[in-house]
Amino acid sequence: MPRDSHGHLTSGFVSPLRSVPGSIPRPEYVGKTGPRPYTGNDLYTPAEVELIRESGAIAAGAIDAAAEHIRPGVTTDELDAIAHDFMIANGAYPSTLGYRGFPKSSCTSVNEVICHGIPDTTTLADGDILNIDVTAYKNGMHGDLNKTFVVGNASQEAIDLVDRTKEALNRGIKAVAPGRQINVIGRAIESYAKRFGYGVVRDFTGHGVGRAFHSGLIIPHYDAAPRFDDVIEVGMVFTIEPMLTLGGITWDQWADDWTVTTRDKSLTAQFEHTMVVTERGVEILTLA
Incomplete structure (x- = not known):
């Protein structure tokens, strides 16, 4: 089991790339070092929103399918296989597979x-918390979400962190309204997280999503005023995905150039939805 003598994670063995039928269209970045620059905007027509909703529903279903198998003794690779197979069965491409070289779905x-x-080959242990992040690509649109799960019997501190991170996402969603600035989202999230002394990760953010996996629009989860003053408009599509920690917010990245951990090894949780702005707020597009 890839953990050190202190119980902290170390890298495990990564299995070969999973196959995707040739009949399923790929995002333009597959097989390249990175995506081409996105030159569009973050506004979508009602018909386009429905396509994003379809992709989002597939991504949500993939997480739910994997979540049914979360228990001590299961590897993260086994869960990835379940999510992969679900997306393929529904005619979607796993957006992370091949994105800037990422090797999994x-x-x-x-x-x-x-x-x-x-x-x-990381094996889940009793008391772990696990975040699963899935994005599905279908009909030229990406739908992106993640959820954090408790494995077996976790500490109350861990359970509270997971529950409160989910509520932090809800607070961010409720702050969205046409005419407001993007920075109100992070203000709502951070003011809630501070009540419990949680760290709010700043360097990884929400983003515009749809035609592009990441459009360039940034959704910070901390109080970033007066920066990030983009005005929220009806028809905008983006993710909100707060990451909260029990400790600090400084981080390290593994040699794989992907895995990001808290420097102090404190627990961290995250929740995410893709949503479209409406006249009254938002509508979530990543529901199974």
């Missing part, structure tokens, strides 16, 4: 891993 981030954990 989901991100699995355990305990102190903030984000971008690569599924491998």
